Amino acid sequence: MELTRLLACLAVALPVAYGAPTETAESLHPRILDAMKRDLGLDAEQAVSRVKRDIDASELIGQLQASAGASFAGAWIGELDEKVNVAVTDEISAEKVTAVGGNPVIVSNTLSKLEQAQEALDNTDIEQASIMSTDEKKSGIASYYVDVASNKLVIEALADSLDHAKELAKKVGLSESEFEIRTVEEMFTTSAINVYGGDAYIIGGNTRCSIGFNVGDGFVSAGHCGKTGNKVTYNNQAMGSFAGSTFPGSGDMAYIKVDTKTFNLMARINPWGGSDKNRLPVKGSKESAVGASICRSGSTTQVRCGKVTALKVTVNYSQGRVTGMTRTSACAAGGDSGGSFYTGDQAQGITSGASGNCEAGGTTVFQPINPVLSAYKVGLRKAG
Numbered sequence: 001m002e003l004t005r006l007l008a009c010l011a012v013a014l015p016v017a018y019g020a021p022t023e024t025a026e027s028l029h030p031r032i033l034d035a036m037k038r039d040l041g042l043d044a045e046q047a048v049s050r051v052k053r054d055i056d057a058s059e060l061i062g063q064l065q066a067s068a069g070a071s072f073a074g075a076w077i078g079e080l081d082e083k084v085n086v087a088v089t090d091e092i093s094a095e096k097v098t099a100v101g102g103n104p105v106i107v108s109n110t111l112s113k114l115e116q117a118q119e120a121l122d123n124t125d126i127e128q129a130s131i132m133s134t135d136e137k138k139s140g141i142a143s144y145y146v147d148v149a150s151n152k153l154v155i156e157a158l159a160d161s162l163d164h165a166k167e168l169a170k171k172v173g174l175s176e177s178e179f180e181i182r183t184v185e186e187m188f189t190t191s192a193i194n195v196y197g198g199d200a201y202i203i204g205g206n207t208r209c210s211i212g213f214n215v216g217d218g219f220v221s222a223g224h225c226g227k228t229g230n231k232v233t234y235n236n237q238a239m240g241s242f243a244g245s246t247f248p249g250s251g252d253m254a255y256i257k258v259d260t261k262t263f264n265l266m267a268r269i270n271p272w273g274g275s276d277k278n279r280l281p282v283k284g285s286k287e288s289a290v291g292a293s294i295c296r297s298g299s300t301t302q303v304r305c306g307k308v309t310a311l312k313v314t315v316n317y318s319q320g321r322v323t324g325m326t327r328t329s330a331c332a333a334g335g336d337s338g339g340s341f342y343t344g345d346q347a348q349g350i351t352s353g354a355s356g357n358c359e360a361g362g363t364t365v366f367q368p369i370n371p372v373l374s375a376y377k378v379g380l381r382k383a384g
Contacts, residue, residue: 054292074148077291120172145313200299210339221338223247248320281383298336306330331362
């Protein structure tokens with residue numbers, strides 16, 4: 001068959017069993033089913049099939065990436081046909097992927113090429129407006145990431161910074177066909193807030209954040225919530241302190257050591273409803289693909305769901321640049337920082353920042369969990 005060079009992808013049909021319920025999917029908590037119905041328009045049966053599909057897709061994408069080799073240009077789950085799409089850049093690689101069961105179409109740019117341009121931006125001094133942290137902000141580079149579906153590097157900017165965004169793209173050697181400038185209405189902001197009472201955990205007596213995942217003798221959360229040495233409390237009881245914290249820079253992550261004689265660290269997530277038996281189990285940390293459904297749990301907006309929209313996103317906060325984030329269409333609010341992102345029983349990451357809100361629609365970015373586990377040399381507490 002003739003391979004077409006333009007924006008292209010490898011549309012791969014999943015195995016026949018794809019979408020069939022598994023123990024993981026069938027055990028979805030009622031609150032998660034409710035949230036997926038509200039935020040994704042899925043009934044219970046569709047939600048169960050969706051989570052099963054998304055977990056299977058991660059394994060399939062890994063196989064297809066290995067087949068494509070150096071010409072791999074990214075993968076995502078289709079919005080309408082719900083197929084796993086894998087982009088490649090040459091006919092030889094396309095034939096290899098075909099052998100695995102794919103139907104290839106060629107794109108121009110490899111993922112590694114676009115990620116190299118993104119890395120070059122990470123090493124570039126990006127001038128931000130001095131009023132960026134005020135309500136009057138009109139200029140600023142909000143974030144940039146590789147959009148695998150469009151096969152371009154996307155730079156998101158406020159209205160008065162569109163020309164600056166184009167200059168940055170050209171500065172790192174991108175041609176007009178290799179990048180896209182998208183206008184956004186606001187910058188990302190971190191979601192920590194001053195506390196006047198409430199649940200979750202408290203830093204320094206005045207800031208509330210949310211627990212991400214329990215690990216070893218503590219838990220992981222967002223780095224912007226506190227600095228190394230900061231004391232934390234839980235329900236007005238001394239709990240522990242920050243053993244490590246990174247923000248901004250190469251991540252938004254923190255490791256809080258806990259008094260395990262007083263606190264029993266469970267391998268589960270709060271669904272904000274029901275008894276302890278109905279807490280959501282954590283059984284692994286298999287990364288979800290772009291297009292996969294995802295949910296998050298936090299102490300302000302509780303359970304919210306959406307889809308993964310981009311990986312390896314660079315976000316420019318007023319405090320500085322943070323790399324390696326994942327972007328989603330789930331919403332969040334102040335106090336949700338540090339909370340859990342997950343697909344089914346697979347841990348995905350830690351809530352970092354958000355734009356918009358849960359009333360009108362929002363966007364969030366989170367710190368992927370696996371780099372956090374590696375950085376602090378800890379393992380997830382997993383449910384049996």
